[in-house]
Amino acid sequence: MQQTEFLNVVLPFKDKLYRLAKRLLVSKEEAEDATQEILMKLWSKKKMITGYNNVEAYAMMMTKNFCLDRLKSKQAGNLKLVHSNYKDENVSLQNQLEVSDSLSWIEKIMEELPQQQKMVLQLRDVEQYEFEEIAELLGMSATAVRVALSRARKTVREKLVQKHNYGIQ
Amino acid sequence: MEFNNIEKLLERYFEATTTVAEEEMLREYFLREDIPLHLKRHAPMFQYFSVAKEERFTKQVPLKPRKKSYIKWISIAAVSVLVFGIYFGRNYQEQREAEYAYQETRKALSLLATNLGRGTEKVAYLREFEETKQKIYNRN
Structure with missing residues (x-):
């Protein structure tokens, strides 16, 4: 497999890998490093890739595992994640919508969710994956995915309402 | 138009029984300007998802063509x-x-x-x- 061919395979989903990594690792730099790592791993396994019919699912799985490992070793090393980049992305769109505060709130609310719910919400509401795909990716049953998703959505709704009320008072 | 419809969809959305297509409808609906007040509090959530999907990975990945194995x-x-x-x-x-x-x-x-x-x-x-x-x- 040549470099251009590889890029054509990887290009459609590399942003998804990055967004999942960023959701889990929070920091932009960490997510970039993780994505780069995953793409390089894929490149080194490019002979195997041709055998997979769903490279995207495989890559997403790799990203998930990689990020969870990262987080685990971080906790063990007692290091805190640095995240100071909430508002730098998509400034124009946020201004256009005039709800920039609410949007960064949601990002923070999602950060506070349990890891599993975080991933389910990311995969479903941002990436629009089907329940079966999410179930396979996360090693859960489709019903469990549904329950986790419902909980995550409700938590976001409640916290958002809370924050709105505080804002008013 | 479809306040009732949207409300029903929202209800099912929070129970996680909507399909991907229905969620897409919700997302599109909440991107509009003229959302009634009682639904407005849900808007940031859907807007956030649309914004979050726009994020791109822009870093270049250095792919080395096979050199590694030769050296080995x-x-x-x-x-x-x-x-x-x-x-x-x-x-x-x-x-x-x-x-x-x-x-x-x-x-x-x-x-x-x-x-x-x-x-x-x-x-x-x-x-x-x-x-x-x-x-x-x-x-x-």
């Missing part, structure tokens, strides 16, 4: 050549040392032999002398 094989070859070289080199060295020792021993032995030969010559003279002496004694 070359290093393996080099190491094996080195190991064989040392092994056979040592063998050769040992052989040469043994030959040298053999030559030296031979030299030493031949030296001994010549000296011994000279010694026996002298003894031959001595015997001659002895015989002559005996002859003289016998005559007397």
Whole structure:
């Protein structure tokens, strides 16, 4: 497999890998490093890739595992994640919508969710994956995915309402 | 239009029983400007998802075309050549040392032999002398 061919395979989903990594690792730099790592791993396994019919699912799985490992070793090393980049992305769109505060709130609310719910919400509401795909990716049953998703959505709704009320008072 | 419809969809959305297509409808609906007040509090959530999906991975990934494996094989070859070289080199060295020792021993032995030969010559003279002496004694 040549470099251009590889890029054509990887290009459609590399942003998804990055967004999942960023959701889990929070920091932009960490997510970039993780994505780069995953793409390089894929490149080194490019002979195997041709055998997979769903490279995207495989890559997403790799990203998930990689990020969870990262987080685990971080906790063990007692290091805190640095995240100071909430508002730098998509400034124009946020201004256009005039709800920039609410949007960064949601990002923070999602950060506070349990890891599993975080991933389910990311995969479903941002990436629009089907329940079966999410179930396979996360090693859960489709019903469990549904329950986790419902909980995550409700938590976001409640916290958002809370924050709105505080804002008013 | 579809307040009721949207409300129903929202309800099912929070129970996670909507399909991807229905969620797409919700997302599109909440991107609009004219959302009724009682639904407005849900808007940021859906807007956030749309915004979050726009995020891109822009870093360049350095992909090295195969060089790595070449280097690996070359290093393996080099190491094996080195190991064989040392092994056979040592063998050769040992052989040469043994030959040298053999030559030296031979030299030493031949030296001994010549000296011994000279010694026996002298003894031959001595015997001659002895015989002559005996002859003289016998005559007397």
